[in-house]
Amino acid sequence: MSAPAVLRDVFHAYRDRAEEDDGFLFEDDQAPINRLDVLVYRPTSTVDLTSFATIGMAAQQMPAKPRPGGAARAEQLSGGGARAELRLRRRGSLSRPEEHAIAVQLANLAIHPFLAGSRLSWGHMIGFGGDFPTFPGCPSVLLAGPLSDDDPDYVQTGDGPVRLINVVPITDAERDRGRELPPVDFARSLRESVDIFAERPDAISRG
Known part of the structure; x- marks a missing residue:
């Protein structure tokens, strides 16, 4: 079966920026998403980052639970939307098992x-049962919008815009701080205080 047109549009938008070096395929007929690809872009002579991008999540619209008054407007301002894909960047080169764990x-x-029946939006923070792979001391993630001036925020497709969500692993202390700040201010403070694409030495030493 051929990929939905929306996913082809996302793939071509990715290819317009760079060609992937590798990728991982996840298939499960019983899962909410039957097929998901995670593309891998390895460091270059000018960019010391391993980057990951999903294709498949946008095949269908994310559900949204009804929320109290004003929530629809708040979600729009925080990057809410019906279709999305995920991106993540990690400083330096990784082994293939490490790439697979992140994927x-x-x-x-x-x-x-x-x-869960609720959309992912910019500004959300989500905790995991353990540390995010290759980010020791970071058991949660911040879902963020563009992290630099040349970061795209959406991919335009024939089915409408597909929002790009940056996944940023964070420590418990950073998550506590994020609860006290507006999402945009929190993301800015993170970028100014730490290398968000690398492990946190302080978190490792405490662990």
């Missing part, structure tokens, strides 16, 4: 809204 966690996160 698995992204695949698990991609099906979360379909299991």
